[in-house]
Amino acid sequence: MAAPREPEVIRDKAAMRAWSRRRRAEGKTVAVVPTMGYLHQGHLSLISAAAAASADPVAIVITIYVNPSQFAPSEDLATYPSDFAGDLRKLASTGVVDAVFNPPDLYVRGAGRRGAASGGAISCLEEEEEEAGDGHETWVRVERLEKGMCGASRPVFFRGVATIVSKLFNIIEPDVAVFGKKDYQQWRVICRMVRDLDFAIEIIGSEIVREADGLAMSSRNVLLSREEREKALSISRSLVDARTGALKGNTDCKQIKNKIVQTLTETGGQVDYVEIVEQESLVPVEQINGPVVICVAAWFGKVRLIDNIEIDTRS
Numbered sequence: 001m002a003a004p005r006e007p008e009v010i011r012d013k014a015a016m017r018a019w020s021r022r023r024r025a026e027g028k029t030v031a032v033v034p035t036m037g038y039l040h041q042g043h044l045s046l047i048s049a050a051a052a053a054s055a056d057p058v059a060i061v062i063t064i065y066v067n068p069s070q071f072a073p074s075e076d077l078a079t080y081p082s083d084f085a086g087d088l089r090k091l092a093s094t095g096v097v098d099a100v101f102n103p104p105d106l107y108v109r110g111a112g113r114r115g116a117a118s119g120g121a122i123s124c125l126e127e128e129e130e131e132a133g134d135g136h137e138t139w140v141r142v143e144r145l146e147k148g149m150c151g152a153s154r155p156v157f158f159r160g161v162a163t164i165v166s167k168l169f170n171i172i173e174p175d176v177a178v179f180g181k182k183d184y185q186q187w188r189v190i191c192r193m194v195r196d197l198d199f200a201i202e203i204i205g206s207e208i209v210r211e212a213d214g215l216a217m218s219s220r221n222v223l224l225s226r227e228e229r230e231k232a233l234s235i236s237r238s239l240v241d242a243r244t245g246a247l248k249g250n251t252d253c254k255q256i257k258n259k260i261v262q263t264l265t266e267t268g269g270q271v272d273y274v275e276i277v278e279q280e281s282l283v284p285v286e287q288i289n290g291p292v293v294i295c296v297a298a299w300f301g302k303v304r305l306i307d308n309i310e311i312d313t314r315s
């Protein structure tokens with residue numbers, strides 16, 4: 001384990017790009033871990049994956065930026081948890097993080113929005129509706145992969161994610177970027193975007209880190225009441241049961257999905273979706289007979305949680 005070390009905090013994009021270029025000139029591999037902050041052990045596991053990404057010395061950059069454009073106006077941008085000082089302490093304790101990129105705002109705001117709203121709790125969707133001005137208007141879309149699952153209930157989510165990740169890639173110019181498989185569809189969307197747009201960046205998908213009782217770690221978990229958290233354990237339990245069943249031959253997707261929906265509903269969750277899809281294409285399947293992933297999103301109280309489990313009945 002490395003000795004604790006304070007990372008450098010960089011807020012300006014030109015300074016970030018210059019920092020990154022200096023590290024590359026020193027012969028280092030630059031690895032980035034994009035996050036929205038309120039860091040937990042899941043994020044720290046991505047940092048470990050970044051540190052192990054190359055035999056060359058690795059310069060690790062964590063981005064902490066709550067991207068307004070991936071939230072629709074009805075979503076939880078305003079209540080998204082944050083604790084920058086706590087995040088810095090956790091990052092320092094790893095001893096391997098070199099820089100934190102924490103910009104105040106990464107969007108050019110139109111004339112009507114300049115000043116007061118900059119960086120605040122405002123969705124770019126709202127801005128588009130309110131002004132047809134000179135603000136940000138360029139979007140990256142991964143047209144098919146963004147449509148189902150989380151894309152169905154969060155209409156601007158993947159457009160916002162693909163756009164901000166492209167911007168971060170253009171600013172930091174990393175060699176490697178690490179994403180968690182907890183956000184499975186997001187990881188696949190980024191992989192496809194990188195392939196299609198020829199970003200010269202290796203994308204690493206890192207395994208889900210769970211609490212001891214199985215709950216997938218997530219920044220939003222802090223918003224759950226004790227009762228909601230207890231009920232939310234039904235997500236990981238039902239996924240593990242489905243996997244165990246599938247490996248024993250219960251491979252009918254309709255039955256598996258119905259069972260998960262029933263379990264989540266009976267424990268007080270409100271199901272957004274349960275889907276069983278091919279791992280890479282995210283195309284829904286009717287029968288499990290190859291590498292698939294079961295993806296779930298469900299509300300417990302006011303908190304929407306996602307989780308998934310990969311299954312390959314051939315292995």
Ligand SMILES: Nc1ncnc2c1ncn2[C@@H]1O[C@H](COP(=O)(O)OP(=O)(O)OP(=O)(O)O)[C@@H](O)[C@H]1O
Pocket residue numbers: 034035036037042043045046178179180181182183206207208209210216217218219220221
């Ligand atoms: N439990 C986890 N295991 C592995 N990776 C994770 C885990 N939780 C988050 N990540 C990854 O960390 C990166 C940053 O995610 P983010 O900052 O949104 O945290 P989060 O815990 O997913 O928050 P949210 O509550 O918004 O879902 C993403 O690539 C995400 O997949």
Ligand SMILES: CC(C)(CO)[C@@H](O)C(=O)[O-]
Pocket residue numbers: 034035036065066067070161164165183186
């Ligand atoms: C990738 C990301 C940092 C883009 O804002 C975000 O969606 C997240 O934290 O998963």
Ligand code: BAL
Pocket residue numbers: 036070183
């Ligand atoms: N981890 C995904 C970020 C979001 O839910 O907006």
